[in-house]
Amino acid sequence: MSTRKDIILTQLRSCRDQDGWFAPLSVALRGLTAEQAAKNVGQSTNSIFGIVHHLVFWNERYLQRFKDSSLPPLKISNVETFVKDPGEIVERWDDLYQRLDNLFVQWEEAIIKCDDAKLDSRTHPDRDESWWTSLAHLAIHNAHHIGQIVHIRKEQGLWETWFE
Template identity: 40%
Template sequence: MNYKSILLDQLNACYNDKSWFIPLHEILIDLNATQAAWETESKQSIWSIVNHLIFWNETWLGRYNTEQFELNSSINNDDTFFVNPHSINDLEWKKTLQRLESVFYSWNRALEESADLKLISEIPSYFNAPWWGVVSNLCIHNAYHIGQIMLLKKQLLSLSQEND
């Protein structure tokens, strides 16, 4: 087994392969926009976390594909959770889900097409971390937030059963 196959396994476990936890695609498939935008007291919503995941997966994929790596200090991580309150409708939610699917499939394609040498190459401007380590940590980041999304969905379903 090599880095590529391990990373593909991690990535797919996060998005669409049932393994140790329910994959993100399966968690989100039956939610509508109102449910996805429902916020807890801490102002978190499934939609906001999905936007955060899209942002970081797209950012790192862009860095991976272009091999251009610049730390952008102007990124405020809290801003990556933003959901436009004027765009909460099923069409926009569907677009969000399509964008999420696209970035996961783009990561899959990028890894499949990668030479093993790229995965072991280090990123001098990022603590000399090897690409395989960065992608592995991105998958851990995804899994962490997938757990949050699952808990939010359980809370949402629990509330809706109480109101029935």
């Protein structure tokens, strides 16, 4: 019988690097150059770089809250977490992808170490949401954006059929 921790760990691992029903991040970003990651396919579409930055922002923020229980108030809007102008993209791309991969590893370690009481506890004093529910949503959020990355790669002609 699977426990809640097993389910969350399976979801997070599927998002990071395990084969499943969708391409994990390791496959979705495989072979992608910094310039390709920074390219926008349309005015209303975020770049892959922007999406990865968004995932780093939210995974980092929630992991800090999970570990420390407190965070400073959010000072930017969700839209601002999708970087539009990555600046020195070549220098930042490998670091950004590595940060996200490292966050997935840290999440896995934190979930393994936590007890059921932590999963049942509230994510924030002002919210009526347990960590169990919030982590399920975080995994869905990650999977959603990984799907967007795959879609953008297909639009750019950068998705090889051997990925599928």
